[in-house]
Amino acid sequence: MWLIGASILLVRGTAYIQGRSWHAWALAAGLALGVIKSRYLLEGVAERAVARIRDRGRAWLPGFFSLRSWALVATMMGGGMVLRRIVVAPDQIGAGILGAIYLGVGAALLLADRVFWHAVFGRTRNGVVLR
Numbered sequence: 001m002w003l004i005g006a007s008i009l010l011v012r013g014t015a016y017i018q019g020r021s022w023h024a025w026a027l028a029a030g031l032a033l034g035v036i037k038s039r040y041l042l043e044g045v046a047e048r049a050v051a052r053i054r055d056r057g058r059a060w061l062p063g064f065f066s067l068r069s070w071a072l073v074a075t076m077m078g079g080g081m082v083l084r085r086i087v088v089a090p091d092q093i094g095a096g097i098l099g100a101i102y103l104g105v106g107a108a109l110l111l112a113d114r115v116f117w118h119a120v121f122g123r124t125r126n127g128v129v130l131r
Contacts, residue, residue: 001064002046002113009106016099026097030104035111037104042112045069050119076105 017027049065065073080102087094 002109002116006106006109006113009102009109013099013102013104013106016095016102018099026100027103030100030102031107032104034104034107038108038111042108043115045072046112046115050115054119080105 013030045065049069052066053064083098083101087098
């Protein structure tokens with residue numbers, strides 16, 4: 001699920017910043033914040049989701065995340081839609097900045113998604129078997 005969301009954000013973000021070389025600073029900041037967000041927020045959410053699925057014994061979409069996590073997903077999606085409608089107009093500064101934000105959030109999801117893939121394939125993380 002996170003891989004799909006990350007893919008959508010990365011494609012949209014790339015489209016928004018395409019041909020905007022002067023937005024390199026915003027892109028770098030977005031990607032740096034994405035790495036930080038992945039490490040300090042999303043990896044913990046992913047680890048709790050893996051534990052929840054293991055405790056339940058099966059994956060079930062609504063039970064995949066806690067209510068708090070679903071609220072975070074809804075807030076992020078709603079925020080992206082609002083920003084896209086309010087700030088973004090073709091060939092304006094807002095499009096490039098929103099593209100950098102989308103790339104940062106997409107990168108964060110992509111990086112944190114490895115927690116799920118490690119659990120699927122039985123890899124270890126910090127010496128703990130994830131399977």
